[in-house]
Amino acid sequence: MDKLIFQRHAEVCQTLANPVRLEILSLLRAGEKGVGELAELAELSQANVSQHLSNLRSKGLVSTRREGTHIYYCIANPKIIRACDLIREVLVEQATEHAELVGATLAPRSRR
Amino acid sequence: MDKLIFQRHAEVCQTLANPVRLEILSLLRAGEKGVGELAELAELSQANVSQHLSNLRSKGLVSTRREGTHIYYCIANPKIIRACDLIREVLVEQATEHAELVGATLAPRSRR
DNA sequence: TTACTATATTCGAATCTATGAATATTATAA
DNA sequence: TTATAATATTCATAGATTCGAATATAGTAA
Numbered sequence A, B: 001m002d003k004l005i006f007q008r009h010a011e012v013c014q015t016l017a018n019p020v021r022l023e024i025l026s027l028l029r030a031g032e033k034g035v036g037e038l039a040e041l042a043e044l045s046q047a048n049v050s051q052h053l054s055n056l057r058s059k060g061l062v063s064t065r066r067e068g069t070h071i072y073y074c075i076a077n078p079k080i081i082r083a084c085d086l087i088r089e090v091l092v093e094q095a096t097e098h099a100e101l102v103g104a105t106l107a108p109r110s111r112r
Numbered sequence C: 001t002t003a004c005t006a007t008a009t010t011c012g013a014a015t016c017t018a019t020g021a022a023t024a025t026t027a028t029a030a
Numbered sequence D: 001t002t003a004t005a006a007t008a009t010t011c012a013t014a015g016a017t018t019c020g021a022a023t024a025t026a027g028t029a030a
Helices: A003-016 A019-028 A035-042 A046-058 A078-106 B003-016 B019-028 B035-042 B046-058 B078-106
Strands: A062-067 A070-075 B062-067 B070-075
Touching: A003 A019, A003 A046, A003 B003, A003 B019, A003 B078, A019 A035, A019 A046, A019 A062, A019 A070, A019 A078, A019 B003, A035 A046, A035 A070, A046 A062, A046 A070, A070 A078, A078 B003, A078 B078, B003 B019, B003 B046, B019 B035, B019 B046, B019 B062, B019 B070, B019 B078, B035 B046, B035 B070, B046 B062, B046 B070, B070 B078
Parallel strands: none
Antiparallel strands: A062 A070, B062 B070
């Protein structure tokens, strides 16, 4: 039921499903930044960063503030960061579980 | 720095970036379910549900338990659900903000 | 106006993704 | 063994995404 919300949710996740955009969001954790600054920090072209920012903005994940010819981007909702953090935690836990399995196989005497 | 973690994070988000898979995860909130059961609840073909489950499983988002010829799927880590809930909250807040803007335009006297 | 800087957009090729259809596998029962 | 039910996989096509390159726009200063 209500497939529409799943569709919209999927669209947001699609925007999060790109390593460059995740890096941009991560860079914006410390506060707003301009396009050129982001491009330099991520070592990417201005055009490419702008494309990704456009994507993030279209899904409402970042917002902008203009100051003269500069445009500063910031994270629109801190819950986005929390969601990213949770997924990171899942990845860390997966890695930990995997390491435990490997350890149990290579050095079973260390178990418990 | 550490672009690899962004890559892996993006891969998980890519798996979450599909309305069918989000619906499957949502159905699994209530507890483990078999493939056929999921297919019926989501009104999708068995093959398609199985394909999506394979995707979810390959990213470690669901785990399985076999019982005879049936295979039951469940959510591998509750943090995945919390991450999804946060994104939903962002969507709700976006909708609320949008509604407020529309309301302010159509009926400004209701403001404050 | 012209020039310059910052940012955005368009376009095309390569790559990736989702689906249905068909087929394969696995476990159980007869 | 054969048959059957549950699930998984392969394949081909249609559609979406990414990137660099080129171009366009917006703001400011001279």
